[in-house]
Amino acid sequence: MPGIRRAVILLATVVLAMSLSAVRSARAGDSFVSLRMEPGLWGFHDGREFGAAGGGLKVTAEAVELSYDFTAAGAYVSGGYHGPFPAGVAEFLIDVTPDQDCQMNHRVGTTDGRCYQGRAVRVPGGKTTTLSIPTTGVTFPEAWGGNHQSMTPIAPVQAVHLTVGKSAGALRGTVRLTNPRVRVPGPAAPPEPARGEGSFYLRPGDVVLFVGDAITLDGGYIGVARERIARAYPQLGRTGEGGLKFVNAGLPGSRAGDVLRRLGELLAQHRPTVVVLCLGATDCLADASGFGARLREILAALKPSAKAVTLLAPLAFDARGRPELQGPAQTLEKVVAELKAVAAAEGALVADCFTPSKRHQENGGEDLSWGDGVHPDARGREMMAETLLAAWGLGKSLYVRAR
Numbered sequence: 523m524p525g526i527r528r529a530v531i532l533l534a535t536v537v538l539a540m541s542l543s544a545v546r547s548a549r550a551g552d553s554f555v556s557l558r559m560e561p562g563l564w565g566f567h568d569g570r571e572f573g574a575a576g577g578g579l580k581v582t583a584e585a586v587e588l589s590y591d592f593t594a595a596g597a598y599v600s601g602g603y604h605g606p607f608p609a610g611v612a613e614f615l616i617d618v619t620p621d622q623d624c625q626m627n628h629r630v631g632t633t634d635g636r637c638y639q640g641r642a643v644r645v646p647g648g649k650t651t652t653l654s655i656p657t658t659g660v661t662f663p664e665a666w667g668g669n670h671q672s673m674t675p676i677a678p679v680q681a682v683h684l685t686v687g688k689s690a691g692a693l694r695g696t697v698r699l700t701n702p703r704v705r706v707p708g709p710a711a712p713p714e715p716a717r718g719e720g721s722f723y724l725r726p727g728d729v730v731l732f733v734g735d736a737i738t739l740d741g742g743y744i745g746v747a748r749e750r751i752a753r754a755y756p757q758l759g760r761t762g763e764g765g766l767k768f769v770n771a772g773l774p775g776s777r778a779g780d781v782l783r784r785l786g787e788l789l790a791q792h793r794p795t796v797v798v799l800c801l802g803a804t805d806c807l808a809d810a811s812g813f814g815a816r817l818r819e820i821l822a823a824l825k826p827s828a829k830a831v832t833l834l835a836p837l838a839f840d841a842r843g844r845p846e847l848q849g850p851a852q853t854l855e856k857v858v859a860e861l862k863a864v865a866a867a868e869g870a871l872v873a874d875c876f877t878p879s880k881r882h883q884e885n886g887g888e889d890l891s892w893g894d895g896v897h898p899d900a901r902g903r904e905m906m907a908e909t910l911l912a913a914w915g916l917g918k919s920l921y922v923r924a925r
Contacts, residue, residue, distance in 0.1 A: 551708025
């Protein structure tokens with residue numbers, strides 16, 4: 523399995539209490555496919571990068587027995603299924619029966635050579651517990667290998683490994699694995715119209731997550747946008763059911779790579795339906811190399827959860843009388859062009875603040891920053907909000923879901 527020699531990080535453990543009723547996002551129409559219990563499809567690894575542990579894997583038609591022995595050496599062992607998998611797998615499930623309490627984890631390998639590792643859990647001994655392991659649409663705490671940095675699988679699964687880690691009181695034992703199966707989602711419900719097609723982009727009940735640097739953290743353009751939306755659509759401005767929830771996740775100094783690393787935690791915490799990414803300014807003040815690649819990875823990580831994404835291009839830097847901004851201002855122009863190209867390729871909406879603000883400067887307009895040529899003042903915030911709302915179609919009718 524790719525990356526099998528990667529160190530196993532034994533995180534704080536919790537008691538796992540899952541059953542089939544806890545299957546992730548299962549819905550009517552989903553199918554469950556049993557996996558074969560054949561020796562050639564299952565494999566054992568002794569964690570030799572930490573000193574090989576003892577143990578092995580015994581495969582029969584009824585069960586797979588994963589044994590472990592850390593009395594002499596080793597930190598973990600793993601037993602894994604290496605396919606074949608049916609197309610479209612969303613979740614791997616298996617019943618585990620340890621002979622004693624033990625610490626277990628899982629790894630998911632994908633066809634692009636990347637390996638994703640979950641969090642270690644304490645599995646009670648002497649009874650059967652169902653482990654539910656997602657293979658799409660979730661962000662893992664660790665991942666390595668492949669040719670990208672996404673923490674969310676973007677390629678089909680090709681292997682799932684279950685690991686047993688060394689822990690106090692569980693140096694030697696056996697875990698019985700039975701009933702391996704996968705969940706394949708059934709046909710999706712008829713799609714809703716694309717956002718913005720004949721109606722305002724935001725919809726009742728949306729959770730809108732704003733991600734960016736200090737320009738976003740300031741909250742100025744967000745506040746202006748919220749006020750104007752509430753005036754145009756009182757239903758969206760109210761608190762509670764049907765209203766909008768705006769979440770400001772700006773962080774000073776945040777670049778595209780930083781956002782990529784934070785994204786999984788933000789999605790899990792806030793569960794947004796719309797994500798607004800205001801990126802590029804800090805990259806140009808530091809190092810913008812690789813901006814486009816990181817942006818593609820961010821959009822790829824958002825796709826499994828079907829988040830609606832708006833890319834908010836920042837205001838042009840005002841380099842007039844500021845020679846130190848001449849270089850970054852030119853870089854920002856290139857970065858915005860790259861942002862638009864990525865958006866066009868990935869189907870993301872663009873709200874372009876750069877072009878009107880640059881034209882404003884060329885026409886002799888006043889500085890829209892609060893004095894540094896970068897961070898917007900009240901007029902700059904107004905321009906950002908107006909640009910965002912124009913992209914969202916402020917003034918169009920409000921979308922109403924069919925019942």
